[in-house]
Amino acid sequence: MLVRELKRLLLFVGPAIFLILLVAKLCGKTLISLPSLTSPFSNGLSSEFQESGTPSNHVGHPFAGYTEGAYHEIFSLSTSDKKYFKIKFPPHRGINPNAIPHPTLESTWIIVSQRHDHSVKDSVWFAELFCNAVFTGEGLSCIEPPLILPIGRTRGHDKCIGNLGYFGFNVGPHDARVFYGPTAPYTVYGSNSQYTCFGQWIQDLRLLTDWPFEFFNEAQFSMPTELQRPEPYGMVEKNYFIFWDRDENVYAHYDIFPKRVFARLSDDGSTGPDLAPKVATGDEKCMNKYMQKLPLENESIHQATNSISITLCKRSDPGCQPDDSNTFILTVFQHKKFYSGHAVYDPYVTLFEQMAPFALYGISTKPFWISGRGMPGEWKDLNGNPSDQTQMIYVTSLSWKKAGQKYHGYIDDVLFVLFGIEDSDTGGIDIMAGDLLADLGLCALL
Known part of the structure; x- marks a missing residue:
């Protein structure tokens, strides 16, 4: 365990540390409140690759705790206690899960996670588990023992030098994200890079799994x-x-x-220019309104999940017609706090426009709290000791729950939000999509 932890600490020694944000105080902002579904707007590399912050001697630092009213709580639609469910890959253990509806089987999902039970001590081999899964009394669980997603080693180890030299020995993918686009499923994962030490790769998921026959674009991923x-x-x-x-x-x-960076993507993985400067003035104004800077040490901001497209009205409403005024790209980012040797992640939602140059539309003014997440004193760490911090939940995946639904949905569609738990377990929660958008600060009204 000590060797593995030392390896983890090496992974992010060297890169520049990001500046930090926190949601602004509630005083004086304009919000969308979406809990009731009554209005037109109603209702990574993962934590395994932690940056090495400077641990605080202040055990139970307030930034790593729970404050009443500081979160928007979301509840499961399918569990009797409204808390999250577990995701199981027996006989293996996984972290950082993903799920998409199976293309042909009803009430069945393809689930994927990072394998987290190496049989060889100090192994440099990494793999993603996958299987078809259904709901059981234990949660969302594999029907049969999971297989290994056939992603191999990539080239580029010669650029990992100094404290990052360990990356050069890496074999296999890290922390895959599995998701639907408008027509096809994909996976994005970390592996050795041709351009730097460690990069991100993409592949059409249909060519990695036992997928029903479909025509695919040979030139695209x-x-x-x-x-x-x-x-x-x-x-x-x-x-x-x-x-x-x-x-x-x-x-x-x-x-x-500290600033957005995004670009048009070609089939060979190359990109055009950064488009973010075209909307930087408005984006920064929105961020400055709903977020504030935090201490540079021990805290940072992470992109977290894949994206989905959402129309901010009900599918059940005959007058709800998707267009540029009501349909946006949704993703989750996370505010990481690392104190007393323990990381805590608080998830926030952001929406941006679906046409270039993709200006920000809204940002959560408070993080969402997944029902069942352990509050200080309610859960035990891996050593069996009661913790005075909140339980680490690292959100990795968004997907529509219904069979046949791919990239686009509505606020009254059911959404999966999946996450890793304390780098040792996997969980998920199913919610009405609109419930994720409560307390959204609007950029356009500034």
Whole structure:
């Protein structure tokens, strides 16, 4: 365990530390409140690759605790106690899960996670587990023992030097995100880079699993394709997400803070220029309104999930017609706090427009709290000791729950939100999509 922890600490020594944000105080802002579904707007590399912060000697630091009223709580639609459910990969253990509806089987999902039970001590081999899964009394669980997603080693180890030299020995993918685009499923994962030490790659998921026959675009991500980015590169690139505009052109979003970076993506993984400067003035105004800077040490902001497209009215409403005024790209980012040797992640929602140049539309004014997440004193750490911090839940995946639903949905559709738990377990919660958008601060009204 000590060797593995030392390896983890090496992974992010060297890259520049991001500036930090926190949601602004509630005083004086304009919000969308969506809990009731009554109005037109109603209702990575993962934590395994932690940056090495400077641990605080202040055990139970308030930034790592729970404050009443500081969160918007979301509840499961399918569990009797309204708390999250577990995701199981027996006989293996996984972290950082993903799920998408199975293309042909009813009430069945394809689930994927990072394998987290190496049988060889100090192994440098990484793999993603996958299987078909159904709901059981234990949660969402594999029907049969999971298989290994056949993603191999990538080239590029010669650029991992100094404290990052360990990356050069890496074999296999890290922290895959599995998701639907408008027509096809994909996976984005971390692996050795051709352009820097460690990068992000994409591949059509249908060519990696036992997928029913479909025609596919041979030129678009049929083989492992590294996602390039506008320079400069960091030594370790992670947590990219892919999004599609209204016309199904594909883009990659690289950073959300301290400034957004995103660009048009070509089939070979190359990109055009960074488009974010075109909306930087308005985006920064929105961020400054709903977020504030926090201490540079021990805290940071992470992109977290894939993207989905959502129309802010009900599918059940005959007058609800998707257009540029009501349909946006949704993703989750996370505020990381690292105190007393323990990381805590608080998830926030952001929406941006579905047509270039993709200006920010709204940002959560408070993080959402997943029902069942352990509050200080309610859960025990891996050593069996009661913790005085909130339980670490690291959100990794958004997907529509209903069979046949891919990239686009409405606020009255059911959404899966999946997450890793304390780098040792996996969980998920199913909610009405609109419930995720409560307390959304609008950029356009500033």
